[in-house]
Amino acid sequence: MALFEARDVKKLFGGLVAVNEVSLSVNERSIVSVIGPNGAGKTTFFNIVTGIYKPDGGTITLDGQSLVGLRPDQIAARGITRTFQNIRLFGNMTVLENVLVGMHTRLHSNVWQIVLRSVSFKQEERKAVDRARQLLDFVGLRRRADDLARSLAYGEQRRLEIGRALASDPKLILLDEPAAGMNPQETEDATDLIRRLRDDLGITVILIEHDMGLVMEISEHIAVLDYGRKIAEGTPAEIRHNPRVIEAYLGQGAAASLDHAPDNVPHPPEGVEQGPATPPGV
Amino acid sequence: MSTRQQTPARERLSLRQRIAGIVGQGYAAMVIVILYVLLASFWLISNPFSTIAYLVFLSSLLVIYYFPIATWAKVALGLLVLGVVMPYVGTLNQGFLDVVTQAAIFVALALGLNVVVGFAGLLDLGYVAFFAIGAYLWAIFSTPQAANIIPSLAQSFPLAGGWFFVFLILGVIAAAIFGVLLGLPVLRLRGDYLAIVTLGFGEVIRLLANNLNRPINITGGAQGITNIGQPPLFFAPVLDTLNINTSAGATYRMYFYVMALLIVLITIMVARRLNDSRVGRAWTAIREDETAAIAMGVPLVRMKLLAFAAGATFAGAMGVLYAAKLRFISPPTFDVVQSISILAMVILGGMGSIPGAVLGAALITLLNLRILPDFANQLVIWRRAGLPIPEGFDPVQYQRLFFGLVLIFMTIFRPEGLLPERRRRAELHDDEEQGSDEGLVQDDQNLVHPDVGLKS
Numbered sequence: 001m002a003l004f005e006a007r008d009v010k011k012l013f014g015g016l017v018a019v020n021e022v023s024l025s026v027n028e029r030s031i032v033s034v035i036g037p038n039g040a041g042k043t044t045f046f047n048i049v050t051g052i053y054k055p056d057g058g059t060i061t062l063d064g065q066s067l068v069g070l071r072p073d074q075i076a077a078r079g080i081t082r083t084f085q086n087i088r089l090f091g092n093m094t095v096l097e098n099v100l101v102g103m104h105t106r107l108h109s110n111v112w113q114i115v116l117r118s119v120s121f122k123q124e125e126r127k128a129v130d131r132a133r134q135l136l137d138f139v140g141l142r143r144r145a146d147d148l149a150r151s152l153a154y155g156e157q158r159r160l161e162i163g164r165a166l167a168s169d170p171k172l173i174l175l176d177e178p179a180a181g182m183n184p185q186e187t188e189d190a191t192d193l194i195r196r197l198r199d200d201l202g203i204t205v206i207l208i209e210h211d212m213g214l215v216m217e218i219s220e221h222i223a224v225l226d227y228g229r230k231i232a233e234g235t236p237a238e239i240r241h242n243p244r245v246i247e248a249y250l251g252q253g254a255a256a257s258l259d260h261a262p263d264n265v266p267h268p269p270e271g272v273e274q275g276p277a278t279p280p281g282v
Numbered sequence: 283m284s285t286r287q288q289t290p291a292r293e294r295l296s297l298r299q300r301i302a303g304i305v306g307q308g309y310a311a312m313v314i315v316i317l318y319v320l321l322a323s324f325w326l327i328s329n330p331f332s333t334i335a336y337l338v339f340l341s342s343l344l345v346i347y348y349f350p351i352a353t354w355a356k357v358a359l360g361l362l363v364l365g366v367v368m369p370y371v372g373t374l375n376q377g378f379l380d381v382v383t384q385a386a387i388f389v390a391l392a393l394g395l396n397v398v399v400g401f402a403g404l405l406d407l408g409y410v411a412f413f414a415i416g417a418y419l420w421a422i423f424s425t426p427q428a429a430n431i432i433p434s435l436a437q438s439f440p441l442a443g444g445w446f447f448v449f450l451i452l453g454v455i456a457a458a459i460f461g462v463l464l465g466l467p468v469l470r471l472r473g474d475y476l477a478i479v480t481l482g483f484g485e486v487i488r489l490l491a492n493n494l495n496r497p498i499n500i501t502g503g504a505q506g507i508t509n510i511g512q513p514p515l516f517f518a519p520v521l522d523t524l525n526i527n528t529s530a531g532a533t534y535r536m537y538f539y540v541m542a543l544l545i546v547l548i549t550i551m552v553a554r555r556l557n558d559s560r561v562g563r564a565w566t567a568i569r570e571d572e573t574a575a576i577a578m579g580v581p582l583v584r585m586k587l588l589a590f591a592a593g594a595t596f597a598g599a600m601g602v603l604y605a606a607k608l609r610f611i612s613p614p615t616f617d618v619v620q621s622i623s624i625l626a627m628v629i630l631g632g633m634g635s636i637p638g639a640v641l642g643a644a645l646i647t648l649l650n651l652r653i654l655p656d657f658a659n660q661l662v663i664w665r666r667a668g669l670p671i672p673e674g675f676d677p678v679q680y681q682r683l684f685f686g687l688v689l690i691f692m693t694i695f696r697p698e699g700l701l702p703e704r705r706r707r708a709e710l711h712d713d714e715e716q717g718s719d720e721g722l723v724q725d726d727q728n729l730v731h732p733d734v735g736l737k738s
Contacts, residue, residue: 046530050577076579088574089685090567092705100560101567105579111588114559115552148708168579 001064003028003204004080004172007162009058009229011044018044020228026172026221031198033215034224035239037249042208045225046174050082051075062172077105079171083161083178085208091150095141095160098149099132102167132167139163139193140202144145145222155186159276163194166201173197177205179214187211191218212250216258217238224249302350311413315349318342319359327571327712330374333656337648340382341366343562347637355483364543369536376532381537383607385647386542387600392627393549393636394596399625400634400703401557402589403569405477405616408464408619412594414491414616415460416453416601418501421611423449424511430499446513449602457598458591465590469583492613506612513537538607545603546640549596552637556592565589566705626689630698634706641701646685654678 004026011019014176019041034042047053049060051072058066061191067075081102090098109126113121136142139159144152149160158178165173178194179187191214197203209215215222216236224232224239226248232239239245250258305311310597319342326332326339327369332410338635343434346359364382372379395409426444429436468479490559515533516523556562568576576582622648631642658677665671677684692699698706 052573071581072576073579073581076577082577083577084574084577088571089568090574092570092708093563094565097563097566101563101575101580102578104560104564109560111556111561111592115555117555121559128560147707150708164578188422260470 002026003063004206005059005061006045006049007059009045009060010056011041011048011049011053013055017228019048019055019225022223022228022230023058024223024230026204026206028171028204029198029202030220031194031207031218032221032223033219034206034208034225035210035212035215035249036231039132039227040225041228042086043176046082046176046206046208049075049174050080052136054140073105076168076170079169081165081168081170081172083158083165083176084172085176085180087157087178088150088160089157089160089164090147093149094146095149095152096129096132096137096145098164099135099167100128100159102164103128103132105168111192135163135166138166155157155182155189157181158190159193162197163206166197166203170203172204172206175205175209177208177210179209187197194218212258297615298348298350303346305331305349311349312351312355313349315345315355315359318345319363322632323363326371327367327374330371330378336371336378336652339371340644340648341364344608344641355708355715360429372536372539372631373528373532376535379535381651383535383539383542384651385644386539386546387604388624388627388643388647389546390542390596390600391624391641392631392639392656393546393553394593395599395637396593396625396628396634396639397553397556398589398593398595399628400639401569402565402586404586404589405480405626406483406593407477407618407699408487408668409480409483409593409597409624410616410618410621411464411487412457412460412597413604413620414487414516414553416577416598417605417611417616418491418507418601419453419456419598420446420449420602421507421510421605422500424606425507427500427507430468440511443511443514445563446511446602446606450599453602454595455598457594457601461591461594464594469586475652478504481618481621484618488613488616490617502612506610508610510586510611511669512609512639534607540605542600542607547597547601550636550640552596557636561585561588597603623685626685629689629693630700632702632706635699635701635703638701638703642699643690645700649684650681654681654684 002025006024007143008023009019009022010021036042051070062078095130107124109121109124136145141160179190194205197205217235222236222239223230224245232245233244291582305314322339324343326335329335342363346356347567398404398406411471423441428439466482468476487640491501492504494501501506566582628639654677661671
């Protein structure tokens, strides 16, 4: 059974149909991309899934349980987190504190335990800090733990957003343009990091991205949105050659150049390394 | 594009660091602090009516706070100043002790408002209402007023003084409940709208106090409530055996001084611990970016209500103490101007900063109660000596003007407050430290975005 299932999700903004009966089914431990032109409704779809917008129709389930009508914090507690297209870190908090905020739903000390500094509070806090440092290690920001988030370089901020999202122990993570504004080297690092989310942590990933190199390289499944509708769905190879996608989004030239890109096996068998080996020690 | 290695933001040296740079960390600092405390103490004890000696003496607390000495030494010296010397000075000049008690009351209020405004970023212009709730709670039940509300138990009112301690707790609970009641309707409001509703709430409570004398006389109306009960002097036998003979008035002064300080200590501890926990982090996150906070799992409603409730509790407890200390309360004490002054204390000290709230409240109380009146007296003396000072010029009348000027100059020249919280300082000095870097990031985005999707 699919881990995540959206069926006929609809969202209206006044007369505009921002998301029109979009369905998406995502298997556990897979990487799925949502692509499409600007204004196609991709980010709106993310906002519906994370509870920031209420859908005007359709069902959304995680592990078979409905998410419609839950508050964003409840959805986060169920195991869905996200990053934002325009980075939304808590800029005046430290890098470590950002990750600790992401851990909010996993901490349970109540006000009395906090005010009285109970043993369980202290233990929980110590564990939380340890875990946060591990996560910073994972995204390569351990050394910057005590710096203010806004003093980070752009690529580091993107990675911190992922680290913060990981703090809630998600089953599913939604990445909204994780490689936007990155140079080729940074994009490669980001690709690597996304793959490690799945391979090392077992997290399912849905991502919105305009960098087709990244999308084609990493995704097992791609959904294409245009004017709020899903116009195509399939493996990277299928999407590349889909005439509707080429017309609406990719463009003739780009689709041709993507054909020369190293192809990816749609469903890589476990344990088979692809491309450059991931650095050891994670 | 190279990896954007950043030079660490130019740290502005804090006053504390600058002092440490001059005197060093070792014995020198300790010697200076101890000398300062001792000299200031002796000066005040030998001149117990000199306002200047008094101010210098109180400034020794700042010296203790700022100089680089061990924490245990700070605690010990703080105890010496507030726990030994100040009470002794109080026996020589009760007025000075009263000012510190009054300052302590406002410190607790500023700390409570700081939780709401500084930590959670919710502008509350009706904060004094919670102070009123605590004060009226004890005032009503420690006087025959309560008999009007519960006629069936009329003979059990007024309650005995011992109930005061129970009511300290009840004041906390009542204020927390009202905090939640205020919080519920305003949760969806931000910024200006929130401020207006809280302003209205403050006025509602004051007007209720002013008008709830009919049909049943609950609050005593505009006349207020007099002869409010005081806690029992349970330690009187101890004083007797120690052969200390003081008047009841003097004993109560000392008593309330100690209790006010204890409540302040508790509020500081509670505020610090809350701030340094998942709750405080959630508050900061909400202040920074509400949408990101909820997406990360922070329950917005619960955290905002908690901020309102926690902030209100401090005022509730101090309200009970205030009513018992003054033995008389009336509605004008709890008007909007009072809420604004508490907010001014928080802003002066530095929003979100606990030491800031303490300093801001202490400074403004001192200014109101000691510095301006004394300056007025000094002017009278000078006029009599022949200096050309116009008749009828009284600085006390210009209290609010002075207040306003302080706030205007603060917001222009030091918006982060006197003892800023680390984050606020960073936030407000953004341009100087980071402007160029942020511009760079934006340029990068502009560069990459147009050809996005074409890269392979």
